[in-house]
Amino acid sequence: xxxxxxxxxxxxxxxEKLAERxxxxxxxxxxxVDLERRRLLTEVEALKNRRNRASEEIGKLKQQGVxxxxxxRETRTLSDEIKRLDEEVGKLDEELRQIxxxxxxxxxxxxxxGSSPKQNREVRRWGEPRQFSFPPRPHWELGExxxxxxxxxxxxxxxxxxxxxxxxxxxxxxxxxxxMLDAHGREHGYREVLPPAIVNSAxxxxxxxxxxxxxxxxxxxxxxxxxxxxxxxxxxxxFRDEVLDAAELPIKLMAYTPCFRSEAxxxxxxxxxxxxxxxxxxxxxxxFAHPDTSHQELESLTNDAEAILQKLGLPxxxxxxxxxxxxFSSAKTYDLEVWLPHSGEYREISSxxxxxxxQARRANIRFRTGGKGKSEFVHxxxxxxxxxxxxxxxxxxxxxxxxxxxxxxxxxxxxxxGAERITAEGRLVPK
RNA sequence: GGAGGAAUGGGUGAGUGGUUGAAACCGGCGGUCUUGAAAACCGUUAGCGUCGAAAGGCGCUCGGGGGUUCGAAUCCCCCUUCCUCCGCCA
Numbered sequence: 216x217x218x219x220x221x222x223x224x225x226x227x228x229x230x231e232k233l234a235e236r237x238x239x240x241x242x243x244x245x246x247x248v249d250l251e252r253r254r255l256l257t258e259v260e261a262l263k264n265r266r267n268r269a270s271e272e273i274g275k276l277k278q279q280g281v282x283x284x285x286x287x288r289e290t291r292t293l294s295d296e297i298k299r300l301d302e303e304v305g306k307l308d309e310e311l312r313q314i315x316x317x318x319x320x321x322x323x324x325x326x327x328x329g330s331s332p333k334q335n336r337e338v339r340r341w342g343e344p345r346q347f348s349f350p351p352r353p354h355w356e357l358g359e360x361x362x363x364x365x366x367x368x369x370x371x372x373x374x375x376x377x378x379x380x381x382x383x384x385x386x387x388x389x390x391x392x393x394x395m396l397d398a399h400g401r402e403h404g405y406r407e408v409l410p411p412a413i414v415n416s417a418x419x420x421x422x423x424x425x426x427x428x429x430x431x432x433x434x435x436x437x438x439x440x441x442x443x444x445x446x447x448x449x450x451x452x453x454f455r456d457e458v459l460d461a462a463e464l465p466i467k468l469m470a471y472t473p474c475f476r477s478e479a480x481x482x483x484x485x486x487x488x489x490x491x492x493x494x495x496x497x498x499x500x501x502x503f504a505h506p507d508t509s510h511q512e513l514e515s516l517t518n519d520a521e522a523i524l525q526k527l528g529l530p531x532x533x534x535x536x537x538x539x540x541x542x543f544s545s546a547k548t549y550d551l552e553v554w555l556p557h558s559g560e561y562r563e564i565s566s567x568x569x570x571x572x573x574q575a576r577r578a579n580i581r582f583r584t585g586g587k588g589k590s591e592f593v594h595x596x597x598x599x600x601x602x603x604x605x606x607x608x609x610x611x612x613x614x615x616x617x618x619x620x621x622x623x624x625x626x627x628x629x630x631x632x633g634a635e636r637i638t639a640e641g642r643l644v645p646k
Numbered sequence: 647g648g649a650g651g652a653a654u655g656g657g658u659g660a661g662u663g664g665u666u667g668a669a670a671c672c673g674g675c676g677g678u679c680u681u682g683a684a685a686a687c688c689g690u691u692a693g694c695g696u697c698g699a700a701a702g703g704c705g706c707u708c709g710g711g712g713g714u715u716c717g718a719a720u721c722c723c724c725c726u727u728c729c730u731c732c733g734c735c736a
Binding site for chain 1: 695
């Protein structure tokens with residue numbers, strides 16, 4: 216959420232910035248409602264002042280034993296008028312609140328302007344896509360053939376866009392999680408957290424998922440609970456309504472959690488395989504940073520995610536999203552895209568964003584320097600470090616052999632009882 | 647799930663209708679004293695909104711929301727969270 220006073224004082228600049236994001240319509244209704252609200256507010260506050268003085272007076276007179284019936288009657292009329300005006304102000308408050316809550320964040324100056332992913336800017340590449348001496352197969356074929364991935368049975372027990380992993384397929388998922396948590400914990404200084412996978416609407420409001428994007432989420436019937444779409448939500452909200460000490464910043468947290476997305480509106484997209492799932496697991500990194508250094512923190516956060524792909528030997532590129540492709544809450548986002556041989560393209564595997572004070576304002580997360588002075592909103596950041604399901608895909612596809620087996624990268628073997636290769640030998644799954 | 651109890655400023659904790667936005671203590675900050683420090687003493691110490699060029703007004707805020715009243719931290723209703731006891735349970 217943007218700051219009310221800031222928007223008021225910079226309406227035109229805000230309008231320009233939002234136009235860059237392709238937000239239709241200007242801020243005319245904002246101007247109108249804001250003005251009218253303030254006009255009414257001064258009016259009703261003047262009346263309240265009169266009422267307060269009158270009440271005080273009545274109290275005094277009553278103690279002196281003076282008859283105050285007339286005074287009371289007058290003041291009652293005043294109170295009625297106040298009540299009426301208060302309701303009007305309330306309506307305008309609500310209108311203004313809705314306008315503000317539905318404005319996306321302003322893009323950082325370094326973000327390229329554009330309306331589609333085509334205007335995203337590739338920042339760097341790492342690794343060379345492997346040259347295959349045979350036609351590489353997609354992960355769903357390899358996985359089913361090896362008996363480590365089972366989409367048919369997942370559809371039976373739950374539905375489409377769910378997966379069952381067997382044997383080394385399941386273990387690989389667990390190995391990846393542990394490998395990533397260890398790397399970020401030991402080498403990058405993130406503290407591990409295990410949060411709830413169900414969150415309330417206040418938390419989702421804080422990160423900017425609600426009220427606008429309820430359709431992307433799973434809602435638990437007759438409750439205020441939702442399945443968390445990413446650990447960003449619980450982690451960021453850990454410090455909701457709290458004041459942190461500047462000396463503690465940056466605070467770096469990570470969590471391995473399931474993530475749930477309704478994927479409404481993506482029918483027909485990525486229908487094969489496990490690219491797009493209703494449930495997937497992810498290691499997520501979240502930072503609470505000082506405003507002065509948050510953009511440096513974004514760079515290092517992105518590097519931390521990249522380190523995972525490098526250790527796994529997976530070719531990727533880093534893309535700076537343009538204004539039109541960024542998420543609602545973000546001021547600047549880098550996507551990491553990993554190379555997928557079956558489609559011969561780079562696909563998103565991590566998204567690293569600086570939200571600046573946008574989420575902090577919504578969630579009321581502040582910091583104070585030396586325990587004194589005025590508190591300020593922190594800057595929040597997060598990034599996938601990285602999405603496990605898609606890493607699983609990338610490994611299977613990039614390390615596939617002509618015989619359909621998968622070579623396990625060196626760094627993961629310790630997490631898989633020393634296994635060097637996944638083969639169909641001894642498969643458990645009935646065909 | 648059932649029965650009770652609680653929620654006040656950075657902390658502890660007073661306060662059951664009228665100068666209480668809130669005592670007292672602790673903590674924080676500034677000062678006096680001291681070679682320095684401690685102790686002691688004095689002073690100071692909420693947030694948001696709104697008007698104003700400023701100085702400074704004014705309004706709102708005692709878990710959240712509604713109500714009663716000329717007037718609510720105080721009375722009534724609803725909700726949330728926490729605690730205790732009973733039941734159930736991985």
